[in-house]
Amino acid sequence: MKAGYYVGDRKYQVRDIQELIPGDNDVKIKVAWCGLCATDVHKFNGKNGASPVIPPIILGHECSGIVVQVGKAVTRFKPGDRVAADPSFHCGHCEFCQQGLVNFCKNRHGVAKGFAEYICPPEKNVYPIPDSLDLRTAAFAEPLSCIVHGLDLINIKSGSTVAIYGLGAIGSLLVQLVRYSGAAKIIVIEREPEKLLLAKHLGANIAVDDVEILNIYKDINIDYVIECIGNTKTMEQSCEIAGKNAKILWFGLGDPEQAVKINQYNAFTKELSIFTSYLNPYSTKRAIDILSSGILNTKDIISAELTLENIGDELDNLAFSRQGKVMLKLSGEL
Structure with missing residues (x-):
């Protein structure tokens, strides 16, 4: 073979x-x-x-x-x-x-x-x-099962504001699942213009790049930030744009040789919670059920x-x- x-x-x-x-x-x-x-x-x-x-x-x-x-x-x-x-x-x-x-x-x-x-x-x-x-x-089913596990960890509440970095396959699935979780506002942060259009098509309310987000995040309390790229710059920026009492999920696989730097005082005064998601324990069946339902594009x-x-x-x-x-x-x- x-x-x-x-x-x-x-x-x-x-x-x-x-x-x-x-x-x-x-x-x-x-x-x-x-x-x-x-x-x-x-x-x-x-x-x-x-x-x-x-x-x-x-x-x-x-x-x-x-x-x-x-x-x-x-x-x-x-x-x-x-x-x-x-x-x-x-x-x-x-x-x-x-x-x-x-x-x-x-x-x-x-x-x-x-x-x-x-x-x-x-x-x-x-x-x-x-x-x-x-x-x-x-x-x-496999990537979706990993997403299901990550979302289990942060437990998105209805009516919240969620920012998602990156609209690759993971980000594209996440936008849709987050919408079904009851989020009131979804912000996608992505540099590729075509992907910004796709983000809106898949359910994002706002689609901007990593420079534009710096002009708007102070006017919005972002409750959840999900980083799907694994880039040190966007991982660090995720802590900056996160709002009061926010949860951050570093989902993207980063370079094991590069450390992420965060401002501890900034995290302290906002009472941030940072999560990471590793693999897909007991979530494959649920991922297949979601795919079978037809709700995901x-x-x-x-x-x-x-x-x-x-x-x-x-x-x-x-x-x-x-x-x-x-x-x-x-x-x-x-």
């Missing part, structure tokens, strides 16, 4: 490797679609993702597909089932798993390397999707559909990623 590897030094290769054989508890899935995540870009640029990166590694983890084979101990799936996969395995018995903190599992590892024709995750990492949900949309977020062979150029120049969500088309089934 074919698989797309990051091999180090900003190099990507498509390799022919031995086709996976499912273990007793595994589900073999023919991958239909896999999203290109900012974490994949971090890895390609030699940075760590959710875990340390030691190349060569198969990229991708936001995947959906069709079951083609199951292990003899599998009871919930059969060939032909349409599914999405949670790529993050937890052992269930370490001290963090025993507390329900499975995203901090000491034995956590990835089990759905989606830049490949097939994956073989354990049954507990596989989720059925309804016939009404197409497989391309179902590939959004994912079609207008997708900027390109690429193949295993040509996604290497995208990792290098990010031409389509700057415009929206890049989807890797494997089998392409819907």
Whole structure:
């Protein structure tokens, strides 16, 4: 089977490797679609993702597909089932798993390397999707499940004002979910003019860049700020524009070698709360339910559909990623 590897030094290769054989508890899935995540870009640029990166590694983890084979101990799936996969395995018995903190599992590892024709995750990492949900949309389940966890942490109250930095795929989904949470005003902060228009289309009340926000934030008490970029400048600015008693969620994956500086006195006098969100504990099923409901617009977020062979150029120049969500088309089934 074919698989797309990051091999180090900003190099990507498509390799022919031995086709996976499912273990007793595994589900073999023919991958239909896999999203290109900012974490994949971090890895390609030699940075760590959710875990340390030691190349060569198969990229991708936001995947959906069709079951083609199951292990003899599998009871919930059969060939032909349409599914999405949670790529993050937890052992269930370490001290963090025993507390329900499975995203901090000491034995956590990835089990759905989606830049490949097939994956073989354990049954507990596989989720059925309804016939009404197409497989391309179902590939959004993993990033959406991470968003669901992040929003759980800050618990947005109805009638509040929310600012969101960045209108990539994460920001685009967040705008819509925040609107459904009952926020009265949503402000998107983004530099790309086309994305500012998309922000309004997706439900933002105000769409400005990171300079313009400095002219308006003092007249608005921003209750929540969500930073989806992982940029030190916008993370620092998020603390500046946050209002009294505000909650800040640093959702974007930052550079592990760059520290974020904040004004402690400013944070103190506003009584700020800063949250970070790590992975997607127990939120995949809810993400699939949200996608199945049809309330989210994912079609207008997708900027390109690429193949295993040509996604290497995208990792290098990010031409389509700057415009929206890049989807890797494997089998392409819907």
